[in-house]
Amino acid sequence: MRKRTTSAWRSAAAVCALLLTAAGCGSDDDGKAAHAPDKLGKGEGKVNIIAWAGYAEDGSNDPRADWVHPFEKKTGCKVDTKTAGTSDEMVSLMKTGQYDTVSASGDATLRLIASGDAAPVNTKLVPNYKDIFPALKQQPFNSKGGRMYGIPHGRGANLLMYRTDKVKPAPDSWRAVFDDAAAHQGRVTAYDSPIYIADAALYLKHAKPSLGIKNPYALDEKQLDAAVTLLKKQHRAIGEYWSDYQKEITAFKGGDSVIGTTWQVIANLTQAEKAPVKAVLPKEGATGWSDTWMVSAKAEHPNCAYKWLDWIVSPKVNAQVAEYFGEAPANRKACAETSDPNHCAVFHADDEKYFQRVHFWTTPIKRCLDGRKNTTCTDYAQWTRAWTEVKG
Template sequence: MRHNGRWRTAILAAGVLTLAACGGGADKGGGSGPGGLTVPKIDKLASLGAGEGSVNIVSWAGYVEDGTTDKAVDWVTPFEKETGCQVNNKVAATSDEMVTLMKTGEYDVVSASGDASLRLIYGGDVAPVNTSLLSSYQDVFDGLKNKVWNSVDGVAYGLPHGRGANVLMYRKDTVNPPPTSWAAVFDPNSPYKGKITAYDSPIYIADAALYLMKTKPDLGIKNPYALDDKQFEAAVSLLKEQNKAIGEYWSDYTKEVQAFKAGNSVLGTSWQVIVNLAQADKAPVDAVLPTEGATGWSDTWMISSKAKHPNCGYLWMNYIVSPKANAQVAEWFGEAPSNRLACEQTAAKDHCKTFHADDESYLDQVWYWTTPLARCVDGRTDVTCKDYAAWTQAWTTIKG
């Protein structure tokens, strides 16, 4: 099995949550979210019935493979034979597109990242999941359950799929001594000026906020996705200063591999799969999880509140996070599987070690992407935080 890496390009797009002003009870979802937000009451599936014959999916490229991309890569066909549910998959390029598609009611399930999942939950576009109907849920790493991006008040809104950290990659033949802190990319007097790279997305503001959270405690940042005016301005200012040292911003993982291989980039944020691919191409690179920790991503399978094929939807979610299928996707896509038993099923026996799948001490240092809201996701109610629209606007000024 080869690693195709994180297929997406620019993962995030600007979007403002449409919030439903409904209360809620745990049985039907609902309840208060970050900062007192509420979500609609939506019934979860009470029992699993016969499959409806098909399931309509919205996914990231590489998550739903049927042998078309590579004949040896096919976990869809076994599912169809096992359940009788024909898979119809729509690949989305961005989280914003996923949200738009799920609002149509034409799709049953979606592989949402943390920035999309909150919009879907608060918008009433996805239903809470009945985890008792998902046998795979019991084997999901505890560190992925009941998190702010996939639950509200302890009610699960999806089945965790995979995760990863945004690491600091560097060329070993150029960067000396090896970096241990994000200070290496924020140093205004860096000797690597012009060869530093950063992720091209407004969500990268959280990387600056995380660094400030650890190095400027007086700012009072408790969550890099919850920034009031003063905290936000500090992060934006840091990134504007960093911009002077940036050689290029990247969103295409293949281009970052080539940039490090050619030496055009020698230091910057990356994904573990990019490190692996660059090393496979004989580039003298290594990576580290800096002392401050890192941002990261966690994807979740969610079911539409308007699903026309809820039984096949549940069958798909349970299957794709089962040990064998979850292992196949994790290796093909380049991520840590969510099912702890998947680590025994990977073709590369060191896959879970490479991606730190079962290293909770490592992953506890990762702040997974979460949609910034005006009502602070860290729970503060006495201030207003900058929402994702403000992050998007600021990103334009940061890049100049």
């Protein structure tokens, strides 16, 4: 499961390259010389993949979860998977040029586009792309200049989970983990990543409209300072920050955590462990993720990479991954292939009204993503430094 958590230099470009390696500098460069192929050739016999745990299963973790070996048998492309623990790790690995494709979340995609490490994709070479939910196409986190830079894989929301026996009345706002966090001193939990700053910004958008926050990923310095101040206040009530889903399940089951951010799959597994928890989408909405399979601009095995992209979003395989990982599939035909007929309903796969309330992770860049023209926004490198400051 994912753990998500960013004189010697002769030019600004060199400094930017350094920042991109560490955390992302938020450049607006358009993928440099990267380009999409016009046609595919014969498979190269191999594909090197960077993936979240659970996305490229070969049966070694669970014999019932294996969509790698069938792919190898069908295509002749042997899969070599590197499991990454964070988006920052994915960005760093892609820079090595040793990998062909990556299952990047929105807090990594724009960095990969800006640095030229990801190439635009020719969606005509991915037949199953036509069945991807329209709302996942041409989004700010997976496209640029009208070109898709990947194939959508799946999506989910970051929810508010609480112990029903410890937190009363039932919360319906993120206020419970921010302004009211002290009510559960030492037993509040939060996602351990700089991108969590967007959760605070989303709450402030509603709690303090005078700040003028329109997009939780487009924060000027004043808005970022307000989010950091709120997170520092919350920090005093935090028991632990989580990135390992198993640790969060254990914490809620044992009562060490009673309220905090979570994913639907974690809530489901915690309930399966007989812990009295419930997860809700608060009235302010929520942040969330939409993952995208991107192709390296330096891919040594581009033909096998494209075959993988089409395979992983094919209806049956996309359904398998969505159920194993716990998310909404990207292919609308996958809902008819899930072993649990209620899976897509539970994860709101085709509920666009639900996802209109979800602000998908997007890499913060200096060009304000909310449309402001005469303002410079803070980028991911600044968010990374701010997150370090929050945690002390």
